[in-house]
Amino acid sequence: MSINLRQIAKISAVTATALCAATIAAPSQADAFELKWLGLMQLQGEGNGTGGSVFDYRGIAIKDSGDTITVAINGNMDLFGQEWGNGRNKKVINHGDLFFNFTGKSFKEASDAGELMAINFAQFGSxxxxxxxxxxxxxxxxxxxTQNYGWNNLNSWKNAVKQNGQNNNSYGDLTSDSSYFAGQHSGSNKILNAINTGTKVGNIMMMNNDQLSSAGLDFGNFGVDGTKTLGFSFQKTAGFTAGxxxxxxxMECGNDGVAIASTLRPNADKKVPEPTLMLGLAGVSGLAMMRRRQQKKA
Structure with missing residues (x-):
């Protein structure tokens, strides 16, 4: 059945926990392992993924290893996106682009000034x-x-959440109400989710599950239950400043999103930890992770 994405964002549950943990095997190890656990809303819709919509995110992890950044994204969509619509209106809806903002400005201010860093990792139909x-x-x-049967602005998404009996509009470290998203709360075509202009300064290396596991990542160990995990790494460029x-x-449709506030360390601080670091997170100078947990629909 084909329906507008504005109709598919139905809330099934909210996890109400927010935890921070640091797990170190021995005090002599070089680097700390910082883990952020956040209770996020779960969006349920017409998608065909396990436990929820194919347009939902379950978790994201970012690892800072000196001169390299590794990203892992857990959800129910692969790199080929999801077809939506019928006949001539059928199209592929894919992931948006991953943005990094080091400026201290709001997203739109940094965007208007051309000061964002961004990663494009999904090209098909995008x-x-x-x-x-x-x-x-x-x-x-x-x-x-607009091109992806999606939300006009963040408030329209938030209001749909409330209409479904929930008041949690969290993307992780930020909510949709955050002043960081100023200029995206009302009006048409306001959610900024893709690269418009920019200069390519580096490549990414896609990583499969075995490579992510070898890097010490195990979403399943933390209850992150999406059917797809996407991973990639890249060398820091000049724009990825310490701080x-x-x-x-x-998503390209705006049906879901994640946001992390964290810190990068200077490359000179890169150290090699002892092999006893729990979870095998070798060389980690910082790792931020969020998860989405689903409860049974009432």
Whole structure:
């Protein structure tokens, strides 16, 4: 059955936990393992994924290993996206682009100034302005939800959440109400979820489950239950400066998103930890993770 994505965002449950944990095998180890657990809303819709919509995210992990960043995304969609609509209106809806903002400005302010960093990792059927997968600097962002049966703005999404009996509009470290998303709360075509312009400055290396596991990542161990895990790594470029950043990612339809506020360390601080580091997170100078947990629909 074909329905507008505005109709499929039905809330099945909310997890109400938010935990931080650090797991170190011995005090002599070089680097700390920082783990953020956040209770996020679960969107349920017409998607065919386990426990929820194919357009839902379950978790995201970002690992800072000195001169390399590794990203893992858990959900129910692969890199080929999901077909939606009928006949001539059928199209592929895919992941949006992953943005990093080191400026301390709101997302739109940084976008308007061309100061965002971004990663394009999903090209198939995508409306991204990136010509190929990779790392982009000097990025401005654009909206693609209109072409993808999606939400006009963040408030329209939040209001649908409330209409379904829930008041949690969290993307992780930020909610949709955050001033960080100023300029995206009302009006048409306001959710900024894809690269518009930018300069490609690096490539990404896609990673399969075995490679992610070898890097010490195990989403399942933390109850992150999406059917697909996507991973990639890339070398830090000049735009990935040491200090605080916000990273966020939305689906092309705007039906779901995740946001992490974390910190990158200077490359000079890179150290090699002892092999006894629990979970095998060798060389980790910082790792931020979020998960989505589903409860049974009432």
């Amino acid at each position: 409306e991204t302005g990136a010509g190929s997968t990779g790392v982009y600097s000097g990025v401005t962002a654009k909206n693609t939800t 605080s950043y916000i990273a966020n990612l939305f």
